[in-house]
Amino acid sequence: MKNYKIIRVVTGEDILCHFVENGGDIYMYDPMVIVLKKHKTGELAIGLEQWLPIELISKNITRLLPTGVLSIFNPSESIIEYYENTLNQIKKMIEVKSNMDKMEQEGEDMERIFDALEESQGVILH
Numbered sequence: 001m002k003n004y005k006i007i008r009v010v011t012g013e014d015i016l017c018h019f020v021e022n023g024g025d026i027y028m029y030d031p032m033v034i035v036l037k038k039h040k041t042g043e044l045a046i047g048l049e050q051w052l053p054i055e056l057i058s059k060n061i062t063r064l065l066p067t068g069v070l071s072i073f074n075p076s077e078s079i080i081e082y083y084e085n086t087l088n089q090i091k092k093m094i095e096v097k098s099n100m101d102k103m104e105q106e107g108e109d110m111e112r113i114f115d116a117l118e119e120s121q122g123v124i125l126h
Contacts, residue, residue, distance in 0.1 A: 004080050006034065006073040007064070015051055016075060016083050026064040030087055046079070048086045
């Protein structure tokens with residue numbers, strides 16, 4: 001079972017992540033910032049947003065310096081379930097985008113092949 005934690009960092013953000021501590025170093029896997037919004041009705045809504053720019057990095061992992069940590073909490077089971085569902089949805093969207101990019105590239109490759117075939121029509125090869 002993964003070790004999930006909520007880490008309050010010096011910026012005041014609460015980060016939910018798969019937490020690994022190794023020799024004093026803190027690693028956060030798939031970190032997401034917890035966003036709390038209060039509706040006009042007074043109800044509190046909880047949301048999660050990517051903390052790292054996953055579109056720009058190779059792995060959604062970061063090392064956090066211990067000086068950047070104010071406190072560490074154990075999340076409730078319901079927030080863990082919400083976190084895992086959100087991560088799964090994000091991973092599916094990334095996979096779909098990757099597949100669409102591949103299909104677009106394949107379409108461009110086919111277009112180049114067809115263009116080359118059109119250009120070669122009428123040319124007699126011996």
